[in-house]
Structures are given as C-alpha cells and as structure tokens.
Amino acid sequence: MRKVAIIGGGTTKCGKRQATWRELVQEAGKAMFDNVDNISPKDVEALLVGAAQPERFTFQVHVAPMVAEHLGIIPRKVIATTELMCASGQAAIRYAWACVASGIADVAVAFGVEKMYMPDMAEAQTNMACVLDREWDGVNAISAPPFFAMTAQRHMYEFGTTKEQMALVSVKNHHYSTMNPIAQFQKDVTVEKVLQSPMIAPPLNLFDCSGITDGAAGVILVPAEDAKKYTDTPMQIIGSGQASIGNAINNLANITDWVPLRMAIKEALRTAKISLNEVDIAELHDCFTISEIMEYEALGLCEKGKGGKFIENGEPYIGGKIAVNPRGGLLGCGHPLGATALLQSIDILQQFRGEVPKGRHVKGGKIAVTHNLSGPANVHSLMVYARG
C-alpha cells in the first residue's frame, strides 16, 4: 500500500450563507487550489465528494460531476459521491486515500459540501428525520436530538454526569471557535448561558447542540513520496479505523457504550502503529456536548463514566492531557454534514503548519486524529494524521 499525504486544502466560511450550493463549491475549490503551488485542476485524476443529502436539501443528485465542473476538474480515473450522513466527508477522504494508496490515481481531491439552509427550515428538520431507521426508530419520533438526549440522560443516571459538565464542552469549543475565522459561531458562551439557552430535548439545551450550517471544503491527496514537490509542509495519513454495527438503535446493547468507536480507535492506532498518548490533537465529533464526553471515554482518554470529570478538570484543553477540538468543533464551527470531516482535516493541517491563531495553537503537535460518528452513534470513522 502506498503512503499518502495531504498537500493542501481550502474551505468556505461556514454558517448561514447568502450563497448557493454552487457558490459554496466554487469558494472552497478556489481556496483549495490557491493553497497549493504547482498543481491545477487538470492534474486531478480522482474526485470524491462527500455530501449527505443534496437530494433533499437542494433537490440535486449526481453532485460529484457538478463539483468537478465548478472546480474545473475532468476526473479521468475516479469520480463518485460518498454518503455516510454526518461522516460523508470522511467517507470521501477515505475513498480518495484508497485511490492513491492502491495506485489507482496519483492526484485525488476529497471534497465535501452541504447547503442546509432552506427557504423552509421545517423541511430541513424533516430531512434530518430520515437519518435514523425510519421504520424502527423514526416511528418512535427518534431523530438525532432525542437520541443524544436519551444518551445524556442515561449517562447522568449511571455515572452522575451533570448538565454543568456537558455545558463545559460547549464553553470550551465555543471559546476556541472565537479564534477561528471560518467558524459559524464566534462568541464565547458561559455555563450559565448554555443552561439558560432554549431547551431542545431534555437535558440538551440549544448550546449543547451543533448547528444547521452551509459550508464546503476540500483537500488534495498525493503519494507521500511526491508530496514535497508541492509543499514543504504536507500532512501524512498514517492510520485509519472505521466500524459499524447497523443503523437501528437497538444494535447498541448499551447506549452509553459506543462499541464501534472502541473498535475503530483500536484499529486506527494499530494501523498508525502508535499509542493513544502519542496523539496531540483530537478533532472529535461533538454534534452534541454529550457526544464529546462519550468520546473521551470510548477513546480511553479517561475511565468509563469519568468524561464529565475529564472536562471539569480541564484535561481536553490545550495544555491539558490532550487538545480536543481546538478548531472549535462542530459546536463552534457548525456542522455542514458532507464538509465537516474536511474542515477538521484542514484545521489539523493548519495546526501542523502553525497557521492557526496562538490561542488555539497546539505548539509542537505532531500527531492528530479526526473522528466522525454517523446515525445514532452506530458508525464511527477515524483518520490519523502526522506532521511532515
């Protein structure tokens, strides 16, 4: 298997954008190509596009060829859209990586885009209701917020986790996103503000939840041995893990134990040939505050049930045990489904390059993981990146 590196990437600003789907694609595409010298759209042989629900959000399918068109790419080896709901963008990165690793293509672009703001936002909410198994779980009115709310309730019951501890995740990630110019939310929040924000699904308040977001982003992948032709500061893909146990919630024997995340992190560390304490930065999928707490535990950053204490003690801050979501996470940056994993990866690249503001820079960071979950936390996807 060939080693693969990411040589550059670019993003839109994320949020409620006065821009069409097409304009988001163009904006991120330009930023991506502007980020890398000596490469142009005509060099790209493979294009993989992460998009979760363009058919519903923008009434447009067959979107990978449209991205190709607006980026000026004529893919001559591989083209496809990948869907894995909230991990759709990581699915694109993974397929692009497989293309270059196998030798099928020498230059690949992994791109992600989602235009989620619709004229009728009730329709956007409806779209999110088709993620979980409609006949098994949807019928019981379970969509993402109620599912993660149940998880939080059970975690509070079993382990004594508090709403204040969950709010601290929001405080941390919103703080980091104040230093991220592409973030959707750029204001600090306090525990009090989180607790006083509108109730979404008990015990989750508004600021416990990531937003509805428009955004796009893309990265360029080449064989590691070619990377230095394009940049002095590439980022290596050194490992990955992905695991799934179905879509219906009842596949999780215990909703406070995300078995597939434990499987995926084990595989990611095994393939990267590293141990967890070598990881400097973790971009974890904080779709809800409880998610990040569950992830501390499943990754083994702390004991089971101690995720609340872990944030309370400041461990996931820069300077703590590990920097978790110094980008601002989904809570701070927004969650444009197909683009999210690309945004995470680009921020890691910028961390390694020292291009992020001082207040959220993990100095000397060399190894990072990025993580996305999808559906009711039954599917987990991780990449492991190394500087240089």
Next chain:
Amino acid sequence: MRKVAIIGGGTTKCGKRQATWRELVQEAGKAMFDNVDNISPKDVEALLVGAAQPERFTFQVHVAPMVAEHLGIIPRKVIATTELMCASGQAAIRYAWACVASGIADVAVAFGVEKMYMPDMAEAQTNMACVLDREWDGVNAISAPPFFAMTAQRHMYEFGTTKEQMALVSVKNHHYSTMNPIAQFQKDVTVEKVLQSPMIAPPLNLFDCSGITDGAAGVILVPAEDAKKYTDTPMQIIGSGQASIGNAINNLANITDWVPLRMAIKEALRTAKISLNEVDIAELHDCFTISEIMEYEALGLCEKGKGGKFIENGEPYIGGKIAVNPRGGLLGCGHPLGATALLQSIDILQQFRGEVPKGRHVKGGKIAVTHNLSGPANVHSLMVYARG
C-alpha cells in the same frame, strides 16, 4: 496494487416488487452468501453500497449501515454509500475494488439497491428530475428522456439513423431477457410493437426506454490469490476506466459524441492490457435504445454514425462481432439504479460459469466489459472482467 477477484454474487428478481426496501436487501444478501461456500457475513471487513436516491424514493438516508444490519455484516474496516446516479452500483464496486487492491480490506462486499416504486409514481418521476443540473438544464424541462430523445434526433439527422434501427436494440435486449429469470420484462417485442408503443419523448417510444424497477444485488471481492479458497470459478477484475466532464449538458461540445466514454474505454483497455477485439461480452448501459447505438460507436465497435447499421447487421448479437447485453440489458431487465451495475457483473460471472440458459450463453467467453453512464452521458464508468 493487489489483484482482486469476485468470488460470487446474488440478486433479487427485478421489477415492480411487492417487497419493501429492507426485504429487497435481505433477499439479495441471502442469495449472495448462498452463492459462496466458506464465507459468512462475519468475514466481511468492508461494505460499499450503491444507492442513487434512497432519501427521495424511500425517505431513508445512511443506508449502508442498514444494509450491513440486514446482511448480518459488522464492517470493521470500511463502510460507505456511493452515489453516482445510474452508475451508483458501479461506484460501489469500484470503491470495494480499491479497498481490496490497496490492502485496506481483505474481504469486501459491493452491494446495490433501489426501491423505485412509490405509492405516488408522480413523485418517482419528480425524483428523476433532480439528476441533471437543475438550474442549468432542469429549468429547461430536460430530464433523462428528453435528453436522450434530443440525442436520438440529432443522431438521426447527422447519420440517417432510423427509428427502426433503434427499435432493433429493444428487440434484441428484450429477446435475451426472456431467458433471464430475474428480468423485469420477459416477453419478446417486435419492431412494430416498439414503434406502436406509447410515445415518451419523440423519437423515443415506451419500449425504447428502460423501466422503473425495484431490485438489489451484491458481490463479494477478495484478493485474487485468495479466490480459490472460496470457489473454483472466480472472476478477475483486470481493468477499469472512468471519466467525467461535468454534469450540465453544455459540457458535451457535441451531443452525438460521448467524449468521456471514449476516454474511459481507452483507460479500461489500457489498464486491462487488452484490445477491444479480445472482449467477448459487453454489458452496455442501454437506458435508452439510442444509448446502446451511441456506445457501439464510442467503444469503436463500428465507425462513428454506423451504430444503426451495426445492430441492423446483427453484429451485437451472440455469434456476431460481439455479444452486447446478452443479459437483456436495462431495457429487458429493468434499471434499479444502485443495483444495475451489480446485476451486470453477476450476469458476467454466471456467463463465465456457464450458468445462464443456452440461448443467451456466450460460449467460451473469457473477457467482458460492463459499462454504466450517468447524468446526461457526461460520466462513464467501465470495469473489465476475465474468467478464472
């Protein structure tokens, strides 16, 4: 790059099925695992699912984990859904191939499924309208039938192709599908019957068009060196080609010259290290009769503009220059979007194994290509398979 083989596959019967999406998945999954000895769902490390528009046809996204669940697979290396509209299934095969070729996984399943019959069939038609670029082409009322009708009109004007010649494609493919027990349409048609069938978009009548179809199918891929552990009759993946020039129709400088198909077949033959006259069977994407005629020409089976003569002379029949669509094609078998490429590949496997009825068996066939186009023929995807 590791060599990869397909060791077995299984399908549903295709057509207007009294079966839910879930039941289609289960039916094809059982058939697939029943087709291979010594392998079980727990051995599968990677699952790629081709599905074009499940969000619209069945109001369900995140479908790959649902397929995993109903097949009893717990993917521990790779999982994703691939979308490339009418080529979504081939996109799944291609990603599964990349997983095994790169060494990311040792056992992969490529699966495809589409439940297209809806309670309100007007809604199914509406769904098909979001394939082409909605703002550039959809606004002009262009969906698939009008696009291929324009192509046919221009082909008739430029080259003197006749409606009777197009009808002959339908006659051939419907004839072969009478011998295919999983085909949606199992009755012979005549040129007269095609010409007298309801007009869809001039000059295309109903029997010039492939159907709306429910169906599912899947194949299992392993490294070629492992294939004989599972079967005496595997099928090798020996080449592939894929090319795209955007989605909007105006990317085709000339609608009667499918440039990306010419690019993709050249790449497919180059990677397979064969010439076109070594190909015994071609499963070509006959979504409309004119498509197959255009494909004879773009593949170089006949001179440009002589596709009509090519079918008139019986060249694409078994015993002619090359057997085109001895499965019955999309015209005869139906076109369950995400499943179509899987159905083609499984039929090739059965051809190589001598498991198809005598009247449509290409005796001694050793090499085959399968082809799918998507969107307004701006994207073309090909696989090259060899017996043994």
